[in-house]
Amino acid sequence: MASQAAHHLHSHFTSLPLPSRRPRNGYSAPRSLTVTASKNPPIQGRKLRAAVVGGGPAGSSTAEALASGGVETFLFERSPADAKPCGGAIPLCMLDEFRIPLRLVDRHVTEMRIISPSNLTVDFGKTLQPGEFIAMVRREVLDSFLRSRAESAGASLITGLVTDLEVPTSGSAPYVVHYISNSSRRTLAVDVVVGADGANSRVAKSIKAGDYSCAIAFQERIRLPDEKMEYYQNLAEMYLGDDVSPDFYAWVFPKCDHVAVGTGTVCSKPDIKAFQRGMRERVKPKIAGGKVIKVEAHPIPEHPRPVRVLGRAALVGDAAGYVTKCSGEGIYFAAKSGRMCGEAIVKASEGGMRAVTEEDLRREYLREWDARYLSTYRLLDLLQSVFYRSNATREALVELCGGEYVQRMSLDSYMYKRLAAGNRWEDVKMAANTVGSLLRCQIMGRRMEALKA
Ligand SMILES: Cc1cc2nc3c(=O)[nH]c(=O)nc-3n(C[C@H](O)[C@H](O)[C@H](O)COP(=O)(O)OP(=O)(O)OC[C@H]3O[C@@H](n4cnc5c(N)ncnc54)[C@H](O)[C@@H]3O)c2cc1C
Incomplete structure (x- = not known):
């Protein structure tokens, strides 16, 4: 039937x-597309x-x-x-590769700030070259x-x-x-x-x-008073900590006339609203006087x-x-x-x-x-399981992000979707620093727990 x-x-x-076959209007067939x-x-x-x-x-x-x-x-x-509920951050190479006109970009983010559970703050834009930025779009x-x-x-x-x-x-x-x-x-x-x-x-x-398996992501779009919006002009923030997510990060991304404030989790979905409250607490002074204009949530695939x-x-x-x-x-x-x-x-x-x-x-x-x-997905999977495991490992991650070499390698890989050419000696130093930071932060974490007990 x-x-x-x-x-x-x-x-x-x-x-x-x-x-009817209309002109291609922006689409350029790749050189590798040969008809066999x-x-x-x-x-x-x-x-x-x-x-x-x-x-x-x-x-x-x-x-x-x-x-x-x-x-x-x-x-x-x-x-x-x-x-679509989304933070709307896209890498620089996408503008070129998909011929996305600059007029569609709300903000050129040139400063990225990572904030650890203990509020250790690292600025992540030091290695950007003139003309490089993360593009923020509205979906x-x-x-x-x-x-x-x-x-x-x-x-x-x-x-x-x-x-x-x-x-x-x-x-x-x-x-x-x-x-x-x-x-x-x-x-x-x-x-x-x-x-x-x-x-x-x-x-x-x-x-x-x-x-x-899916993570759940929750986001509020908040219109800020002008002076508060000024702070987020070209700045995106990532917050780490058990209070904002047990296995992911929370963010503030600037948009045309508002900021998107959100968080996500895989392992603790029923608590997503509590994590969002935690995030609001972390950014409280920066979003004071803001008006929520949209609340959205959506699953994010994990694999x-x-x-x-x-x-x-x-x-x-x-x-x-x-x-x-x-x-x-x-x-x-x-x-x-x-x-x-x-x-x-x-x-x-x-x-x-x-x-x-x-x-x-x-x-x-x-x-x-x-x-x-596939190798990119596997590497990021590994990094997430190592660094997003506990507040101690998150502290280690933020500490590592302070290094110029780490910043250049990760930003280049993100912005251009290719592995940045590394330096063997710097790679060895980075590996040693990673182990050092992880150990130091684990030990500190245990001491803090013992003190609390
Ligand atoms: C809160 C949040 C923040 C995020 N932030 C970022 C970010 O900053 N940067 C980034 O790169 N990624 C981000 N992501 C991930 C990103 O949003 C997705 O990976 C991306 O949207 C995937 O695009 P897609 O076209 O595959 O699917 P989608 O964007 O989900 O598009 C699917 C489309 O299909 C339509 N559709 C669905 N079902 C049907 C149906 N049955 N019939 C007809 N139409 C249908 C929907 O309406 C939708 O338009 C975020 C995700 C979330 C949830």
């Missing part, structure tokens, strides 16, 4: 006009059809790459007017820009909530997307599906991609999903679980994974002319992604 319906829809959509001979069967009389579910950075970047590469692309977004602004660009590249934006995905049982039958748009239930048959629908991914559920590609469906961004531990960064990785997945489909389908297979998605997208980023 389901496959009959799918066949009907398939024929129905075959007669749809293809989206494929053994996949050609598609007759139409182009390959792809549904991208979710219009965040992952979905829009997927859709832009697909549409620019000749694939007939449908981008589903349930609420284009809303803003409603960034997301709507990226979605419009996907549309300009030829993707059809469908404002609708995807409620289900019928997975075909045969190799060439279509996937059927069920969605609600303008209060009516509709369906769309496609050849390929990309799940870019975030941490609660419907696509992941439909393809039985398995679960991952990649057990399955990220199945059949002709792939997951990208938060749906795939691509947020880094330690920093909780996900916007760049969402956009990057979306673009890589879109390009993989374009390449395997020879510009939308041929069918694609699971093996294509694995080879061209998954393996490439893992080869490029």
Whole structure:
């Protein structure tokens, strides 16, 4: 029954006009995107059809790459007017790589302050070169820009909530997307599906991609009096301590006319509001007189999903679980994974002319992604488990962050998404300092506990 319906829809959509090929408008195909001979069967009389579910950075970047590469692309977004709860910090390289105009950037952060549980403060911007900064954006602004660009590249934006995905049982039958748009239930048959629908991914559920553990992040947007806002002009703060999070950090990020104050935790989710209260206490004098204009919370994936590609469906961004531990960064990785997945489909389908297979998605997208980023995820995972374990290890982390070498290495890696060229002697010193700081702070921590007892 389901496959009959799918066949009907398939024929129905075959007669749809293809989206007109508009200029690429900002999207530049990467040099490595070469079209190679494929053994996949050609598609007759139409182009390959792809549904991208979710219009965040992952979905829009997927859709832009697909549409620019000749694939007939449908981008589903349930609420284009809303803003994803997010701190909105993005690395410098993203502006270039994704051609994000400077006018979208609210703040150029050049000072980062890390504050330890005992309020030891380290300024983290010493090694920044002129013109280097961390960009602060509002997600409603960034997301709507990226979605419009996907549309300009030829993707059809469908404002609708995807409620289900019928997975075909045969190799060439279509996937059927069920969605609600303008209060009516509709369906769309496609050849390929990309799940870019975030941490609660419907696509992941439909393809039985398995679960991952999630942190919960809570954030308040607070409008400050002018003189208080002045303090956060180009400054972002990270607070560490059991009072603000048992396993993550809390933050104050500056936005256009307000600050985002938030925190997150994996191991103690029911207490998230208590941690936010702890955070408000820590920043009390700096936000005095502020007015809360928005309160938001959202899950943050902790690890990649057990399955990220199945059949002709792939997951990208938060749906795939691509947020880094330690920093909780996900916007760049969402956009990057979306673009890589879109390009993989374009390449395997020879510009939308041929069918694609699971093996294509694995080879061209998954393996490439893992080869490029898996080690980064593992390293940050390790750092989080070493340094966010107790107040003593957090003190050690802040102490270490005072070192110029540590600052340069971590900022370069963050801002340019490449491992900064190190210096062997400095690496040895850094390792020795790490062990020294950890030991010293553990011993101090134990002494403090003993004194309290
Ligand atoms: C409080 C908080 C602060 C954060 N701060 C930062 C930060 O400062 N920097 C950083 O890099 N990362 C940050 N992150 C992580 C970052 O927000 C995510 O990694 C990023 O948004 C992932 O992008 P995405 O496109 O994969 O998913 P999302 O941004 O979640 O986008 C998914 C989209 O899919 C749509 N959608 C979902 N389900 C459906 C459906 N069934 N049908 C149709 N549409 C659907 C949603 O409306 C949404 O627009 C933060 C996260 C949180 C929660």
